[in-house]
Structures are given as structure tokens and as C-alpha cells.
Amino acid sequence: MTIIKAGKLLVRILKEEDKYLLAKWLSDPEILQYYEGRDNPFYLEKVEKKFFKEEDDATRCLIEFNGEPIGYIQFYEVDAEEKLTYGYEDSTELIYGMDQFIGESDYWNxxxxxxxxxxxxxxxxxxxxxxxxxMDPQTWNGRAIRCYEKCGFEKVKLLQANEWHEGEYRDCWLIEYRGKVGEEM
Structure with missing residues (x-):
């Protein structure tokens, strides 16, 4: 099922056969440097468990560009625990989180x-x-943060020691988008 079609970009629901692509991308140190960590490769069994059997409310998708599979994106309603961590515990608005990576580095930049x-x-x-x-990118990931800021996201809170990555807890930025469609983009 297609979620987004925008020019050469297509985002569709993840299919079982996509597990081989995820295993390829998530065992590549170049990709793992930015997503999950080089000390945490995902081989097929781990991909199946995390992306196809894990019980949560995330919508998991494959990214295609010009007909080629190039990456992964997921989105989900932020739950009560995350709202508390992020400082939104009193909010009544619908808050979504998203995570993504481009697994084919030829499509970076x-x-x-x-x-x-x-x-x-x-x-x-x-x-x-x-x-x-x-979203909560690690503070050192300047390329991703610049991309998100270009899309209208703003840094709102430093999340200290928020994510385990390559043997240590790393600081992350809580960034949010609150504009209307068409603003800042």
C-alpha cells in the first residue's frame, strides 16, 4: 500500500520480502554509524524480530526513489511514556514521532x-x-539536523544521555514541527 507519492519519491508499507534490504542496510557500517550503531548490526533474524514481529503501533515503510528501494521510515503516535520524557504530558494534541534512514549512501546529500x-x-x-x-536525532548528527531544520523542525529540548549508541549514552535533540503544511518547506 502506497503512503506517499511525491515526484520520484514513493513511500509504501513494508513487505516481508523487504527484510533482505533492511538486513543489507543495517549490517553496513556506513549506515550503522548513523542508525543503531556500528556495534549493533542487524542480520536477518534480528530484522525479522524488530521490524516484522515487534508489537507496537509503528507504521513501517520502505522508501523508493525513482523505482529503487533506498531506505526505511516509520511513524507512530507518541505514547504517554514518550510524552512524559519529552515534556508533553499535559498536551491534548495528537503528536506523531518518526524515524528514518536512507540505506543507500549514493542518495545522501x-x-x-x-x-x-x-x-x-x-x-x-x-x-x-x-x-x-x-524526532530525537543525536546532537552530533549535523547532516540529519540540517535536513530536519530545512523542513521546518526546531530544536526544543536537549535530551541528555537519551540513546545508547556505540557503547555510550548519547545526547539527542528533541525537535518538533508545528507549522502548517507549506510553511518552511
């Missing part, structure tokens, strides 16, 4: 990530009714 993130923001606002969209 070409505007594909910006198109992906801005298209997903539009989808979450228009189709899912999101009032706020959040």
Missing part, C-alpha cells in the same frame, strides 16, 4: 532526505491529523 521528511510531515498533518511531529 542530494535532497532526497528533505523531500522525504517534508512529504511525511505533510502526510501526517493532512492525513493523520497531527498537531505536532517530533
Amino acid at each position: 542530494k535532497g532526497v532526505g528533505t523531500l522525504l521528511v517534508s512529504s511525511m510531515v505533510k502526510y501526517l498533518i493532512e492525513e493523520k491529523g497531527a498537531g505536532c511531529i517530533v
